Amino acid sequence: MTSRSASTVPQSLSPVTVEIIYTGGTFGMVDHGAGLRPRRGLGGEIADAVAQFERTNGIAVRFDYTELEQVIDSSDAGTGTARLIAEQVRSAIAHRRPDGVLVVHGTDTMAYVGARMAFELHDLDVPVVLTGAQIPLGQPGSDAGSNLALALNHIAAHTVAGTFIAFGRSLHPAVRASKRACDDYDGFATVREFTPPPTPPRLPESRPRADSPPVGLFTVFPGMHPNLLDAALRHYRGGLVLECYGAGTLPMHGDATAAAVRAATTRGTPVVVITHCDSGAVDLDRYQPGRALRAAGAIGGCDLTREAALAKLAYLVDLGMSGSGLRRWMTTNLLGELSNHPATQPIPNHSQN
Ligand code: ASP
Numbered sequence: 001m002t003s004r005s006a007s008t009v010p011q012s013l014s015p016v017t018v019e020i021i022y023t024g025g026t027f028g029m030v031d032h033g034a035g036l037r038p039r040r041g042l043g044g045e046i047a048d049a050v051a052q053f054e055r056t057n058g059i060a061v062r063f064d065y066t067e068l069e070q071v072i073d074s075s076d077a078g079t080g081t082a083r084l085i086a087e088q089v090r091s092a093i094a095h096r097r098p099d100g101v102l103v104v105h106g107t108d109t110m111a112y113v114g115a116r117m118a119f120e121l122h123d124l125d126v127p128v129v130l131t132g133a134q135i136p137l138g139q140p141g142s143d144a145g146s147n148l149a150l151a152l153n154h155i156a157a158h159t160v161a162g163t164f165i166a167f168g169r170s171l172h173p174a175v176r177a178s179k180r181a182c183d184d185y186d187g188f189a190t191v192r193e194f195t196p197p198p199t200p201p202r203l204p205e206s207r208p209r210a211d212s213p214p215v216g217l218f219t220v221f222p223g224m225h226p227n228l229l230d231a232a233l234r235h236y237r238g239g240l241v242l243e244c245y246g247a248g249t250l251p252m253h254g255d256a257t258a259a260a261v262r263a264a265t266t267r268g269t270p271v272v273v274i275t276h277c278d279s280g281a282v283d284l285d286r287y288q289p290g291r292a293l294r295a296a297g298a299i300g301g302c303d304l305t306r307e308a309a310l311a312k313l314a315y316l317v318d319l320g321m322s323g324s325g326l327r328r329w330m331t332t333n334l335l336g337e338l339s340n341h342p343a344t345q346p347i348p349n350h351s352q353n
Helices: 043-057 081-096 111-120 146-157 228-236 254-265 288-295 306-319 323-328
Strands: 001-003 017-023 059-070 100-104 129-132 162-167 172-173 178-181 188-190 217-220 240-243 271-275
Touching: 017 081, 017 146, 017 323, 043 059, 043 146, 059 081, 081 100, 081 111, 100 146, 100 217, 111 129, 111 162, 111 178, 111 306, 129 146, 146 162, 172 188, 178 306, 217 228, 217 306, 228 254, 240 306, 254 271, 254 288, 271 288, 271 306, 306 323
Parallel strands: 017 059, 017 100, 100 129, 129 162, 217 240, 240 271
Antiparallel strands: 001 059, 162 172, 178 188
16 A cells, blocks of 8 residues: 655645545556556556646645555456445545545446445445546556546545546446446446435445345347346346336247246346336336236336446345345435436327317
8 A cells, every 4th residue: 555645736735635446447557469458556657647636736635545456357347346345445434534535447347336336335425436547547648647637626626425437527426327438538428317315215224245146137139038038037046137128128928028037036036127228217017018027026127227227236135135125225216326207207299289
């Protein structure tokens, strides 16, 4: 761990204190001829980038720096990655009480990991900001320094707690963010409106399980064979996010699809239906396939993003929730991940009057 303080900036103002955790991603990658891959030992370069931020912004920063033991291409993130980073964030806050925590992470799974961290760290009173880069630090055209600066500026502003993604020109609430570009400095979008509840509901106290069954995500498509969905439901027995068309429809294959879902929910596997549309919400009453899913025990996931749906379902399952309790919390807006639409609003008929 490195502990550094502001250099050229007058120290009369008390510095912003930041914990920087480097987990991998393009931000720190190098290509030695076999494609970009992550490397450790980025502390010195990050210190230089922070010093540059201080000079440009006139803000003094004192930071502590840690790296994950194994820095990864974030496409290698597993079920435990977000929890591991969240534990590091918690421990840093407990020991050093920084004004905020900055997590350098790969962009490919930043929205998934960020959403899970948002649930894990929902009780914190300091901001946690994930950032990364499309072009590695130190390479021509790199966005690493400017993304780091955006994240530091957010922490320095002492505005809101919560987990965010700072990237390109914008700050995105992690539970509403999605990676939308791999060829643009603005790689992320806030794909859904962020409406955190004025008073966040309190989840019942419970100790997270270490041995939860796996939770997964399945996207429907024309030609989807019901056996494929059935296999997913059997493997991801902890729970499955089912990303459907429109208001919550999918190929039904007679009764085969509904039978697979019914068998899974009867085994105790929750199935949460979300939509791959960018606006509107799941309405399982609207179409026959939706009704069949609902009758088979599926839960309507309203307007959850795919990343937040997976994160929330896995989080609640890890807390040991199931049945009606899980259904209730899955459909309750905990921290802005849901807008709590009653359902998709029917399209108004403009031909009338
Ligand atoms: N493959 C990289 C990663 O997610 C992409 C990036 O960081 O931009 O780790």
